[in-house]
Amino acid sequence: MMNSAIEALYIYNQQNETLLEHVYRSRPASSRMVLRLYLEHPTPRPSVIYLPNIIPQTTVFSLYQGNVLFLVPASTETEPLFVLEFLHRVTDVLEEFLGAPLLASKIESAYDVVAQLLGEMCDAGSVCNTEPNTLRDVIDTPGWMGKLLGGVGLPGGARRSSPALLPSGGMKQQLSLNSTNNGPAIPWRRSNVRHTSNELYVDIVETLSVTLAPSGRPLAAFANGSIVFTSKISGVPELLLSLSVPGGKTAVGKVIELPIFHPCVRLARWKERPGEMSFVPPDGKFMLAGYEVNLLPSHGDLSSRSTKNLNLPASIEVLISLGPLGLDFEVRLILSQTFSGNISNSSSGTRPGVSSHSSGRSTPIFGGGGGSSTSPTLQDVVVSVPIPEAVRNITELRASRGEATFLPSENMVEWRVPMRDAAAAGNATLRCTVIGPVSDEEEEDPTSGFRFDAANGDYDEKEETYQSSVSEPSKVSSTKEQQKQRDLRKIRQNAPLMPSSACVSFSVKGWLASGVKVDTLIIDMRKSRGIGEGVKPYKGVKYVTISKRGVETRC
Numbered sequence: 001m002m003n004s005a006i007e008a009l010y011i012y013n014q015q016n017e018t019l020l021e022h023v024y025r026s027r028p029a030s031s032r033m034v035l036r037l038y039l040e041h042p043t044p045r046p047s048v049i050y051l052p053n054i055i056p057q058t059t060v061f062s063l064y065q066g067n068v069l070f071l072v073p074a075s076t077e078t079e080p081l082f083v084l085e086f087l088h089r090v091t092d093v094l095e096e097f098l099g100a101p102l103l104a105s106k107i108e109s110a111y112d113v114v115a116q117l118l119g120e121m122c123d124a125g126s127v128c129n130t131e132p133n134t135l136r137d138v139i140d141t142p143g144w145m146g147k148l149l150g151g152v153g154l155p156g157g158a159r160r161s162s163p164a165l166l167p168s169g170g171m172k173q174q175l176s177l178n179s180t181n182n183g184p185a186i187p188w189r190r191s192n193v194r195h196t197s198n199e200l201y202v203d204i205v206e207t208l209s210v211t212l213a214p215s216g217r218p219l220a221a222f223a224n225g226s227i228v229f230t231s232k233i234s235g236v237p238e239l240l241l242s243l244s245v246p247g248g249k250t251a252v253g254k255v256i257e258l259p260i261f262h263p264c265v266r267l268a269r270w271k272e273r274p275g276e277m278s279f280v281p282p283d284g285k286f287m288l289a290g291y292e293v294n295l296l297p298s299h300g301d302l303s304s305r306s307t308k309n310l311n312l313p314a315s316i317e318v319l320i321s322l323g324p325l326g327l328d329f330e331v332r333l334i335l336s337q338t339f340s341g342n343i344s345n346s347s348s349g350t351r352p353g354v355s356s357h358s359s360g361r362s363t364p365i366f367g368g369g370g371g372s373s374t375s376p377t378l379q380d381v382v383v384s385v386p387i388p389e390a391v392r393n394i395t396e397l398r399a400s401r402g403e404a405t406f407l408p409s410e411n412m413v414e415w416r417v418p419m420r421d422a423a424a425a426g427n428a429t430l431r432c433t434v435i436g437p438v439s440d441e442e443e444e445d446p447t448s449g450f451r452f453d454a455a456n457g458d459y460d461e462k463e464e465t466y467q468s469s470v471s472e473p474s475k476v477s478s479t480k481e482q483q484k485q486r487d488l489r490k491i492r493q494n495a496p497l498m499p500s501s502a503c504v505s506f507s508v509k510g511w512l513a514s515g516v517k518v519d520t521l522i523i524d525m526r527k528s529r530g531i532g533e534g535v536k537p538y539k540g541v542k543y544v545t546i547s548k549r550g551v552e553t554r555c
Contacts, residue, residue: 065091
């Protein structure tokens, strides 16, 4: 039976020095020993490493966040996903309290806060409270005045006042406040939330993962979506978010696969009506839901699978073994006309789906294929071509648009297309010439009339090259045939120097590959508490599609 407990948490800085050791239960291996055995493992190191050369035998779970390393040792059989999720919750909470990015200097300067957080999040190995909003009610985080008074040795460093220093009747008031704050009805939302400007934002970000065959036929195409919600509204709002897909609301359950939700989402409502999420949001920015969409048709008709049906903003084709000796390859970048966009407005701060005059509308219309007044904008187009290690160099990088460079340290050709060039639809080409390794035996040059004799160190002239080539046409044709065979042999020899794949990265604002969109965002005023009469929050939605080397073409 697998154990679900955390034994210890070790935190290290960039120089592999121990910043913090927090032992929850049992007697785990020391931080120095765990780190030494962890670093002995060859890179790249996985998130879970088994260390048999230690007593007791230990499994180490690791996570890098910025320049900080987190290690959790486990001497018993433990559920890996449980420990890794705990590590991610710890880093999220530390970034929430200390600020992002998470640095070793921030942990050192706020050690008291970090120690309180680790103690509240896990008690005797059992994970207790990992919600940042609830932790803010129980963690003492001194402000600038407390730090100033604490620095000169005066009381007032703590956020809460001592009951003995309260005025008459203050102790009873403090106890009543503590009794309500220590046990909130909604664990993920702070009590007594107040905002001067009430705002609600929905950001849907999809990451593409597409693999294309050499013929251009899609082999696999998925879009992994994340729904990020930002709530800056007073009281306890009751929200209802409705999603739709191109097939209508009835097709949401079939299109959206593997959904995951924040604990605030009521699963019963989603199961009853797929596409509707009823929830009381945490205060601030959080991950509301995630999903996966298969962009290829579910049926087995392979003829319907094409890049045209996927409607990709950018795709690539790779031609290899070009030129007389097969040392050239060409990459063709195909840009869609749909995503030319309006470059002058691409940097606008207005969120797609919300008009600049929509402030004050209770339920704005979020639909309309992105809802933006301008067409989707294609940005950050970068083509990456992995190069075999046998290639010494690449010369003559000829790009019709943008700029291409060869990175020897990464064995990669990187071709960047600026936004203005990417906005122009059509094809762009990049042709490169590779230089292979130096061979031990240099072949005889067929165009020369000389041959080098290695034994005597002399050049022997072949007279038939000058005389018989004119008088005997049969020998001329034979020489051409030999030259052709040599070229074919050279092309076969240079084939391992050609790239085996290429991928393109880009981002598109105002468009989602899956077609998912937000229809409505409604506040149920009857069930909400503490919002106030007449409050109409500002609502906005934004769609972004990202490909981080996600569209790959095989050669």
